[in-house]
Amino acid sequence: MPDPQRIVSLLPSATExxxxxxxxxxxVGRSHECDFPQEVAGLPxxxxxxxxxxxxxxxxxxxxMQSARNALSVYDVDTAMxxxxxxxxxxxxxxxxxCAVSLEDVEKAVCDLTGSDVDLVSCRPTKLAEIWTDIRRVARALxxxxxxxxxxxxxxxxIEGIESQARLIEPKPNVACIEWIDPLMAAGNWVPELISRAGGTSLYGQAGKHSPWLExxxxxxxxxxxxxxxxxxxxIPRSxxxxxxxxxxxxxxxxxxxRDGRVYVTDGHQFFNRPGPRIVETLEILAEILHPGRFAFGHEGSGWVRL
Structure with a gap:
């Protein structure tokens, strides 16, 4: 790193x-949702x-939905802080x-910092390859x-190690991954791709596409x-x-x-919805769930439970 920098992360996956x-x-600062690794907990x-x-x-x-109708942001940025x-x-x-503070919110906040010369780095992944792009983008900025x-x-x-093993396992179970409970929403973006790499077939959502509503x-x-x-x-307890x-x-x-006892509840806060380095752990969780007894990464009980 050429010079020490002062970094504020407003996205949990970016913090990771x-x-x-x-x-x-x-x-030097974080969003209200950034909680991993543990040492960031004390940051403003x-x-x-x-x-x-x-x-x-x-x-x-x-x-x-009410905020969207009123053209309001879901989050506030503490510009003074x-x-x-x-x-x-x-x-x-x-x-x-x-899911997190938007680029528009941050741009407005930065505009209030008169005379400020800040490098804004925006992450926008919708699939696995774009997570790698974001890592490169952040690394370059730092x-x-x-x-x-x-x-x-x-x-x-x-990821390739897990995928190479999962590819050999038959049959490939049909999977419904639920991203929101009420109303129902299926998982999209990178999750269908992860399901495929873990040896399953995603019934809903497309890699690279937003999560779809589901009846x-x-x-x-x-x-x-x-x-x-x-x-x-x-x-898990909240779900x-x-x-x-x-x-x-x-x-x-x-x-x-x-009927078959194959409904699983995962930690959607720490995994699945964080497109960062722990996307590998998400794939491990999927492999454990989809192929019982074939993969054992130690996530049962903490990353997922059987309902």
Whole structure:
């Protein structure tokens, strides 16, 4: 790294990328959602949600939709705190205005920092290859391009190792991966690609495309072999608390995955919805779930549980 920099990360996956590049010591601020690695917990927080993130999934969705109708952001950026931190680099995202502070929000905040010369780095991954692109983008901004390439090589090697084993396993289970519980939304973006690499067939969502809404009747008609709950921003206990709205639906008990005991709840907060270095752990979780007894990475109980 040529010169010490002052980095503010407004995206959990970006914080993990910065840390994986060996630059965690240069982080001076974070978003309210950045919680890994643990040493970032003590950093000043420069964003906060305008909605009640502890509400039910249905109520969160209602508040988000209301904000969208009123052309309001879901998050606030603390411009005074941001100014006091004097960042050289701010890492944010330009993919989803619901998942994290948007690029537009940050641009407005930076405009308020008169005389500020800040390098804005925006992550926008929709598939695996674009996660690598974001790692390169962040590494270049931090002056550690070589480390970025080395990190990508390590992650790619780990993914290829799992994929090469999963490719040999038959049959390939049909998988419904649920990203939001009420209303139902299937997982899109990089998740269908990960399911395929883990040796499954994703019934919903397309690699590189936004997550699609899903009707329960369509889920019942497809009757997947495996159902995976990976609710965005929800850990396992939070998802389990929300599940009765889904498991109480007429026809739930008749689904093949339910009858066969192949419904799984994952930590959608730490995995699945963080397009950073721990995308490998997400693939490991999928491999463990889709092929019981064939893969054992130690994620059961912490990364996923059987319902």
């Amino acid at each position: 990328i910065v840390a994986a590049l060996g630059c965690a010591e240069f982080l 927080i420069v964003s906060r949600p305008r909605i009640d993130i502890h509400a039910s999934s249905a109520e969160i969705n209602r508040q988000v 941001l100014a006091s931190l004097r960042p050289d680099v701010i890492v944010t995202q330009d993919l989803c205005a619901v 002056g550690v391009t070589k480390r970025g390439n080395e990190l990508i090589d390590r992650l790619t090697l780990a 329960f009747d369509a889920l019942a008609m497809a009757d997947p072999d495996v159902i995976i709950i990976s609710a965005c921003g929800f850990d 389990l608390a929300e599940l009765p709205v889904l498991t109480g639906k007429d026809g739930w008990a008749d689904l093949r995955a339910v």
